Amino acid sequence: MRNVLTVLSLLLVLLLPPFAGVRAQTAQLDVRFDSTYILIGDQIGFHVVLEQSGPVTVTFPEWKDTLIKAIEILKVAPRDTAATQDGRLRISQDLVITSFDSGLHFVPPIPFPLYAGGTRDTLFSPVAGLQVFSLPLDTAQAIFDIKPVYRMPVTISEIWAVARWVLLGMLLLAALIFLWLVAVRKKKPLELFRTRVIEPPHVVALRDLEQLRGEKLWQNGQIKPYYTRLTDIVRTYISGRYGVNAMESTSEEILAGLKDVGFNDALLYGKLERMFSCADLVKFAKMTPHPTENDTYMLDAVLFVNTTKRSEQPETVQESVPADDAETAGNEETVQKDTPKDSGQ
Amino acid sequence: MNETVNIRELNEHIQAESSFVDILNMEMGKVIVGQKHLTESLLIGLLSDGHILLEGVPGLAKTLAIKTLADTVKASFSRIQFTPDLLPADLIGTMVYSQKDESFVVKKGPVFANFVLADEINRSPAKVQSALLEAMQEKQVTIGAQTFALDQPFLVLATQNPIEQEGTYPLPEAQVDRFMLKVVIDYPQKEEERLIIRQNLAAEFPKAETVLAPEDILRAREVVRQVYMDEKIERYILDLIFATRYPQEYKLEKLQPMISYGGSPRAGICMAKAAKAYAFIKRRGYVIPEDVRAVCYDVLRHRIGLTYEAEAENMTTVDIITEILNMVEVP
Numbered sequence: 001m002r003n004v005l006t007v008l009s010l011l012l013v014l015l016l017p018p019f020a021g022v023r024a025q026t027a028q029l030d031v032r033f034d035s036t037y038i039l040i041g042d043q044i045g046f047h048v049v050l051e052q053s054g055p056v057t058v059t060f061p062e063w064k065d066t067l068i069k070a071i072e073i074l075k076v077a078p079r080d081t082a083a084t085q086d087g088r089l090r091i092s093q094d095l096v097i098t099s100f101d102s103g104l105h106f107v108p109p110i111p112f113p114l115y116a117g118g119t120r121d122t123l124f125s126p127v128a129g130l131q132v133f134s135l136p137l138d139t140a141q142a143i144f145d146i147k148p149v150y151r152m153p154v155t156i157s158e159i160w161a162v163a164r165w166v167l168l169g170m171l172l173l174a175a176l177i178f179l180w181l182v183a184v185r186k187k188k189p190l191e192l193f194r195t196r197v198i199e200p201p202h203v204v205a206l207r208d209l210e211q212l213r214g215e216k217l218w219q220n221g222q223i224k225p226y227y228t229r230l231t232d233i234v235r236t237y238i239s240g241r242y243g244v245n246a247m248e249s250t251s252e253e254i255l256a257g258l259k260d261v262g263f264n265d266a267l268l269y270g271k272l273e274r275m276f277s278c279a280d281l282v283k284f285a286k287m288t289p290h291p292t293e294n295d296t297y298m299l300d301a302v303l304f305v306n307t308t309k310r311s312e313q314p315e316t317v318q319e320s321v322p323a324d325d326a327e328t329a330g331n332e333e334t335v336q337k338d339t340p341k342d343s344g345q
Numbered sequence: 346m347n348e349t350v351n352i353r354e355l356n357e358h359i360q361a362e363s364s365f366v367d368i369l370n371m372e373m374g375k376v377i378v379g380q381k382h383l384t385e386s387l388l389i390g391l392l393s394d395g396h397i398l399l400e401g402v403p404g405l406a407k408t409l410a411i412k413t414l415a416d417t418v419k420a421s422f423s424r425i426q427f428t429p430d431l432l433p434a435d436l437i438g439t440m441v442y443s444q445k446d447e448s449f450v451v452k453k454g455p456v457f458a459n460f461v462l463a464d465e466i467n468r469s470p471a472k473v474q475s476a477l478l479e480a481m482q483e484k485q486v487t488i489g490a491q492t493f494a495l496d497q498p499f500l501v502l503a504t505q506n507p508i509e510q511e512g513t514y515p516l517p518e519a520q521v522d523r524f525m526l527k528v529v530i531d532y533p534q535k536e537e538e539r540l541i542i543r544q545n546l547a548a549e550f551p552k553a554e555t556v557l558a559p560e561d562i563l564r565a566r567e568v569v570r571q572v573y574m575d576e577k578i579e580r581y582i583l584d585l586i587f588a589t590r591y592p593q594e595y596k597l598e599k600l601q602p603m604i605s606y607g608g609s610p611r612a613g614i615c616m617a618k619a620a621k622a623y624a625f626i627k628r629r630g631y632v633i634p635e636d637v638r639a640v641c642y643d644v645l646r647h648r649i650g651l652t653y654e655a656e657a658e659n660m661t662t663v664d665i666i667t668e669i670l671n672m673v674e675v676p
Contacts, residue, residue, distance in 0.1 A: 228676075247674050250634045283676065284575045285631035286352045 395525025
């Protein structure tokens, strides 16, 4: 029995080498790191070298983002093929790797499928080891940046964002200095507000009626302009006094508007009605009224204003002065709420 | 002074010539209860040679009013119901072959009448509308190689229903502009409607008598032309029309984005004519601002284009006209 086992062992020894020799002669695989140790985070090369002869096809693995969990692949270079001096084919591929885990890491055998002469096999790479050192902690010093903060170049838009406010401030300052200089030159205080006096409607109306009477329009044959001005003055007064939209209303609408706001003086209402009616005939139908009518309607208008006026005082308001008028500021100005238009017809 | 005398004479002349207005109103009042604005508008159209587009929901006596107006005038009247399958030849006429004469003879259509009622004009396609509107504008019709002048007075009164838009052909803006007035009719008052019901329940429906001849209308039109319109009124009309085009120039900036287009020059002409006719109806020989304001809505209503913004804000042309009337200064 012992002899039988010895013979079988010899046979196994004699038979195995030729198979192993075929594979070893056909393809040879080697892997290695540039260095067997690195500092944590450093980058080194990982080289795969395959030498083969004859019709052999070896399939390289598809590299992912890690070799093993602790070793990351950063870059995979294309495979390089070259012929060796002894006529074999040398295929190499370089990878750039790094590791952020300190300790000793082993890359296990990597399978490379092999196909030669109708036979399929798998070639395994040898085991490669890599020692990763971490930085030594210096507890004696305070925590500090490994690298200083990077300073980005300043852009024009960043400069403009600040510069425009500075520019605006300077312009305002220049404007204030200019106004101050103007005021100093004129030797009077700078005032930014002007007093305006808003006259009550009856004051404006009575003054305009007096002016119209003084112009003697109808006496000079200008009947139509006379009635146009007369009715415009009364309409403006009604607008100011009663809030009736008289300038944009017809005679009928004005009279109706007066009734709506509670005007109930039948005598004055009748006088107004006759005046508007006559004015419409003069303005739109070329009628020439009797001269006494012209005076009568003027007196009626004055009576209407005097009877219906409110005993109100001129109103004073302060209003901002435009920059152009700054020189005249400080003067009291009298204005009227609504100025009758000079129709001239 | 002469001018004054002329106006006074004209006023008296117009007062005499316009006396038929009261009789006409009385006759129309026998049949039409209320709807004073409608009858006034029909008279304005009749006297100023302008066609009228009536808009209102069914049953407001649009057709009856026009028929009654035709009855009061000794004139021919025809009614055309516009339908989607109506053809221009059905309206203006066509050439038919006469076997007796062995030749083509003209068969005139219903448009050959003094008063033409185009009922529901927006029910027919554009080619039929165009045929009618061409007759309205030119006052003549061409059939084959022959052109026929239409009898005078020639007045088209078209109706359209604002509530049914399905299967209708809305009149294009250019064609709507040819109508002098667009009158919108509203429901009658309660008391008026009571009278209408009573009138319709009576054994005999009242009928208007013929009180005018076509010649009377033509003569009245001549008189209407003589109604005096002062330069101030002309300027007022122009201000109103220009305010629809350039509202910002009349302190109506807020209306600018609401109006896509304003009144055409035809709007100004129509407003002046209608104002004169209104003054005539009121038996005056001169136009006053009240006359212009009275016809302003009917003249401008269909001549102002609204933008999407206006429609989004539920603003109508009536609102725009009201704003304009409230802002434009009256002479």
